[in-house]
Amino acid sequence: xxxxxxxxxxxxxxxxxxxxxxxxxxxxxxxxxxxxxxxxxxxxxxxxxxxxxxxxxxxxxxxxxxxxxxxxxxxxxxxxxxxxxxxxxxxxxxxxxxxxxxxxxxxxxxxxxxxxxxxxxxxxxxxxxxxxxxxx
Amino acid sequence: xxxxxxxxxxxxxxxxxxxxxxxxxxxxxxxxxxxxxxxxxxxxxxxxxxxxxxxxxxxxxxxxxxxxxxxxxxxxxxxxxxxxxxxxxxxxxxxxxxxxxxxxxxxxxxxxxxxxxxxxxxxxxxxxxxxxxxxxxxxxxxxxxxxxxxxxxxxxxxxxxxxxxxxxxxxxxxxxxxxxxxxxxxxxxxxxxxxxxxxxxxxxxxxxxxxxxxxxxxxxxxxxxxxxxxxxxxxxxxxxxxxxxxxxxxxxxxxxxxxxxxxxxxxxxxxxxxxxxxxxxxxxxxxxxxxxxxxxxxxxxxxxxxxx
Amino acid sequence: xxxxxxxxxxxxxxxxxxxxxxxxxxxxxxxxxxxxxxxxxxxxxxxxxxxxxxxxxxxxxxxxxxxxxxxxxxxxxxxxxxxxxxxxxxxxxxxxxxxxxxxxxxxxxxxxxxxxxxxxxxxxxxxxxxxxxxxxxxxxxxxxxxxxxxxxxxxxxxxxxxxxxxxxxxxxxxxxxxxxxxxxxxxxxxxxxxxxxxxxxxxxxxxxxxxxxxxxxxxxxx
Numbered sequence: 001x002x003x004x005x006x007x008x009x010x011x012x013x014x015x016x017x018x019x020x021x022x023x024x025x026x027x028x029x030x031x032x033x034x035x036x037x038x039x040x041x042x043x044x045x046x047x048x049x050x051x052x053x054x055x056x057x058x059x060x061x062x063x064x065x066x067x068x069x070x071x072x073x074x075x076x077x078x079x080x081x082x083x084x085x086x087x088x089x090x091x092x093x094x095x096x097x098x099x100x101x102x103x104x105x106x107x108x109x110x111x112x113x114x115x116x117x118x119x120x121x122x123x124x125x126x127x128x129x130x131x132x133x134x135x136x
Numbered sequence: 137x138x139x140x141x142x143x144x145x146x147x148x149x150x151x152x153x154x155x156x157x158x159x160x161x162x163x164x165x166x167x168x169x170x171x172x173x174x175x176x177x178x179x180x181x182x183x184x185x186x187x188x189x190x191x192x193x194x195x196x197x198x199x200x201x202x203x204x205x206x207x208x209x210x211x212x213x214x215x216x217x218x219x220x221x222x223x224x225x226x227x228x229x230x231x232x233x234x235x236x237x238x239x240x241x242x243x244x245x246x247x248x249x250x251x252x253x254x255x256x257x258x259x260x261x262x263x264x265x266x267x268x269x270x271x272x273x274x275x276x277x278x279x280x281x282x283x284x285x286x287x288x289x290x291x292x293x294x295x296x297x298x299x300x301x302x303x304x305x306x307x308x309x310x311x312x313x314x315x316x317x318x319x320x321x322x323x324x325x326x327x328x329x330x331x332x333x334x335x336x337x338x339x340x341x342x343x344x345x346x347x348x349x350x351x352x353x354x355x356x357x358x359x360x361x362x363x364x365x366x367x368x369x370x371x372x373x374x375x376x377x378x379x380x381x382x383x384x385x386x387x388x389x390x391x392x393x394x395x396x397x398x399x400x401x402x403x404x405x406x407x408x409x410x411x412x413x414x415x416x417x418x419x420x421x422x423x424x425x426x427x428x429x430x431x432x433x434x435x436x437x438x439x440x441x442x443x444x
Numbered sequence: 445x446x447x448x449x450x451x452x453x454x455x456x457x458x459x460x461x462x463x464x465x466x467x468x469x470x471x472x473x474x475x476x477x478x479x480x481x482x483x484x485x486x487x488x489x490x491x492x493x494x495x496x497x498x499x500x501x502x503x504x505x506x507x508x509x510x511x512x513x514x515x516x517x518x519x520x521x522x523x524x525x526x527x528x529x530x531x532x533x534x535x536x537x538x539x540x541x542x543x544x545x546x547x548x549x550x551x552x553x554x555x556x557x558x559x560x561x562x563x564x565x566x567x568x569x570x571x572x573x574x575x576x577x578x579x580x581x582x583x584x585x586x587x588x589x590x591x592x593x594x595x596x597x598x599x600x601x602x603x604x605x606x607x608x609x610x611x612x613x614x615x616x617x618x619x620x621x622x623x624x625x626x627x628x629x630x631x632x633x634x635x636x637x638x639x640x641x642x643x644x645x646x647x648x649x650x651x652x653x654x655x656x657x658x659x660x661x662x663x664x665x666x
Contacts, residue, residue, distance in 0.1 A: 244600060266644065303607065
């Protein structure tokens with residue numbers, strides 16, 4: 001491919017530990033790749049397996065979920081539910097013929113702006129390596 | 137072909153073979169077996185020993201067969217899928233081999249509702265096609281169905297299957313026989329034939345499929361003892377085709393001459409099927425009338441039996 | 445769906461012999477649809493039992509109630525007070541409902557007033573036929589949509605056997621030969637070649653033979 005492929009990554013985040021680190025990274029002028037598109041949910045407990053699949057079907061090269069820590073969810077068990085659903089969809093991806101590594105969940109605390117930036121960097125590199133979504 | 141099986145030797149030399157059925161006793165009396173064996177020895181090449189036929193409990197096929205081996209006869213054990221799972225079947229076959237048994241007829245088995253233990257649980261872990269394949273593979277590859285190796289000599293049985301040329305769907309029957317051939321069957325025995333022309337139609341398709349070159353067909357024949365037996369087979373036994381003229385012949389014969397007529401019918405059918413291309417032998421079923429085997433084989437010109 | 449048939453009264457009565465207060469508990473789902481254990485049937489059974497015990501000269505109190513679905517604790521809660529009142533519960537739900545009641549209310553015995561017979565479908569009102577044995581490994585795509593496990597008396601996978609006669613099974617001329625049906629359907633679909641392939645021995649471990657079964661869906665757990 002002559003033009004370097006720019007991964008398109010959809011990120012599902014909750015309003016708390018999911019999106020606050022992102023905001024703070026921005027406010028702190030931390031550089032991170034512009035490859036992610038954020039979709040904010042009230043809580044990642046609201047994350048439906050269908051959303052993850054739809055993202056891939058619509059052409060996302062990668063999907064991230066940013067959630068509160070498993071024992072630190074603002075709504076108590078939402079991030080744990082999101083984690084289980086993510087595991088389920090990773091297996092579906094494998095059955096479909098897409099690499100399960102295209103989907104990942106990350107648990108953050110509100111103050112982890114640096115980690116957020118680093119994760120986006122790493123995820124973008126991972127997806128760049130995996131190549132574009134073959135469905136596109 | 138398996139070198140230890142006399143039947144297999146005869147079949148491979150193109151001899152027209154004769155087997156007969158021996159029904160085990162509903163008990164432990166060895167004397168019954170000895171008497172029946174005496175009626176068969178010298179008149180047939182091999183003896184089928186049934187396996188809880190019509191789901192009525194009798195001495196096991198392997199048990200009786202082991203006794204027949206001692207008596208100098210070649211038994212063909214019947215193995216049904218109704219009463220045993222794949223573990224028991226394989227275990228029984230190892231034992232059968234060790235007891236000198238070399239031929240196996242693989243059957244689905246009559247449903248137990250027909251028999252004297254209708255409340256039993258049936259097994260049917262395998263069907264007859266899978267059974268044929270499993271037994272053949274044990275001999276060819278020396279492995280159990282699980283893939284584990286069989287220690288010692290691989291039990292290379294001569295493997296047979298059954299065919300019912302009269303069952304439905306009629307069009308599919310030769311194809312099902314072909315399927316059994318594909319699974320590894322080396323000989324086929326049929327149900328009792330009384331409708332020779334219809335069997336002829338089946339044999340024509342059998343040859344069209346090239347089966348005469350891959351398996352050995354043994355046509356099932358048998359004498360009719362009484363008018364009652366004729367009528368019963370004509371109307372009450374699933375999968376049997378007894379033409380009206382046969383029943384009429386039994387009817388018209390005076391009562392004391394009916395047994396003789398029944399033997400005559402059997403001999404005629406033997407002569408008819410012998411003419412059909414692809415028929416490699418006959419299997420005589422004279423249940424509880426084994427004494428007639430000598431007469432039938434003599435009249436049909438099948439004696440003396442060759443020594444393999 | 446699950447099909448069941450009520451036990452005869454003479455089988456139910458001995459189960460109630462020492463009870464003074466009996467609750468007949470129906471279920472509004474499968475057994476209601478096959479008209480064996482729903483609200484109406486519970487009322488009728490309770491009435492029949494009241495009359496029968498009265499004729500016996502006994503004075504057992506019998507009441508009836510029906511829950512939406514007897515296999516779920518949530519739904520059975522609505523019967524809790526009556527369960528408390530009763531000495532014995534005669535359930536006319538399927539065996540699953542009976543067991544659920546015993547698990548949920550261990551202080552009371554729940555006995556079966558119904559025989560759970562099979563999984564099947566209604567053919568016409570009043571007639572139900574078996575269609576599934578829950579073998580755990582469906583092969584309907586290989587047989588034109590006709591199940592050889594539940595509809596063949598010998599659960600043959602390479603059928604038909606030699607007992608197939610005029611499209612009927614050797615064990616009962618009222619039972620269709622499943623393999624005749626499969627043969628006809630595959631012929632209609634132009635898929636007769638499937639019949640020539642040897643289907644290997646079934647892995648029965650996904651069925652009852654592998655032991656009591658359970659499904660866990662981690663993604664759905666709360």
